[in-house]
C-alpha cells in the first residue's frame with residue numbers, strides 16, 4: 184500500500200498519561216480526594232461536574248472554592264488531549280475529530296447524527312496490533328493503549344458537542360457509543376471495561392448511557408470474549424468476522440491463526456447466552472476476496488448453527504484506503520451476498536457508511552496526520 188506512514192506510528196512508544204478523575208471508580212475517587220485532605224463529599228461533587236455537566240476544566244467548576252479547584256486540577260485533571268482538527272461531512276451531521284494526547288500520540292473519534300440517535304465511534308488504542316491487511320490503522324502497528332480516561336473523555340467531549348449544538352441539527356443528546364475506532368478493544372481489556380462502566384453508570388459515577396446502546400467490537404479474541412461475558416454487562420458484542428472460513432481468515436484477520444472461526448463463534452455463543460443479547464457479526468465486503476455466493480451460504484449456515492436467532496450480520500462496504508488494492512464489492516454482488524445470508528435464516532443488512540468523504544475508515548485521518 185502507498186499510504187505514507189503517519190507520524191503517530193513513527194513515534195517512539197510512550198507511556199500513559201498521569202491519573203485522571205475518569206480513570207477512577209467511585210471508591211478510587213473518594214480515596215484520591217481524601218489523599219488531598221478534602222472532605223469526601225467533594226468526590227461526588229467533582230464527578231457530577233465531569234459526568235453530569237460534562238465539565239473537564241476545574242477552573243469552571245464554580246460550585247467549588249477556588250483553592251479546591253486548584254488542588255483537584257493539579258491532582259485529578261492533567262491535560263489529556265487536545266483537538267488537532269475537526270472534519271465534517273454528510274451535511275455537517277458527521278464530525279470526525281483528530282486528537283493529540285499529552286505525549287503527542289494521535290487518536291480519533293467520529294460523531295454521527297441520525298434522525299433517531301447520535302452515535303460516537305471511539306478509539307481504544309492508538310494504532311492497532313492486529314495487522315488486518317485491508318485496514319489503514321492496521322498498517323502502522325500499535326503505538327500504545329489508551330488510558331481509561333482517554334477513552335472516556337472522547338465521550339465527554341462528544342456529549343458536550345451534542346448538547347451545545349456543535350453538530351448540524353441543533354442541540355441534542357449523545358445516545359450510542361461504538362468501540363469501533365482505532366484499536367482492538369479487547370486487547371486493552373481492563374481499561375475498556377472500566378470505560379464501559381463509566382460510560383453507562385448513572386451520574387455521579389458515569390454518563391448514564393444505556394448499556395444496550397453500547398457496542399464493543401473485537402476481531403475475535405476468544406478468551407477475552409468469554410471474560411467479557413462474565414462481567415454481566417448487557418452491551419452488544421460485535422465480532423469482525425469478515426469471512427466464515429479459516430483459510431481466508433488467516434490472512435484477512437491474522438489473529439485467526441490463534442483463535443480460528445469455530446472458537447470465535449463458540450465464544451460468541453457464550454456471550455449471547457450470558458448477556459441475552461444478539462451478537463453482531465461485522466463483514467467488510469471486499470471485491471473478489473470474500474464476496475462470493477458460496478461464502479455467503481457458508482456464513483449463514485455457520486452462524487445459524489452457532490447462534491440460532493441471536494445474531495445479526497452487518498455487511499460493511501469496504502471503505503478503500505488510498506492506494507490500496509482492496510476495493511468495495513459492486514452493488515449487485517453485495518445485494519446477492521445479503522440475500523443469500525438471509526436465505527439461511529440469518530438477518531443480514533448493509534450498514535450505512537458515514538463519513539466516506541472524510542476518510543472515515545478507522546485510522547485514515549490519523550494516517551494523514
Ligand code: SF4
Pocket residue numbers: 311312313314315318319320321322364365366367402545
Ligand atoms: S480492522 Fe480493526 S482490528 Fe484489524 S487492524 Fe484495523 S483497527 Fe485493528
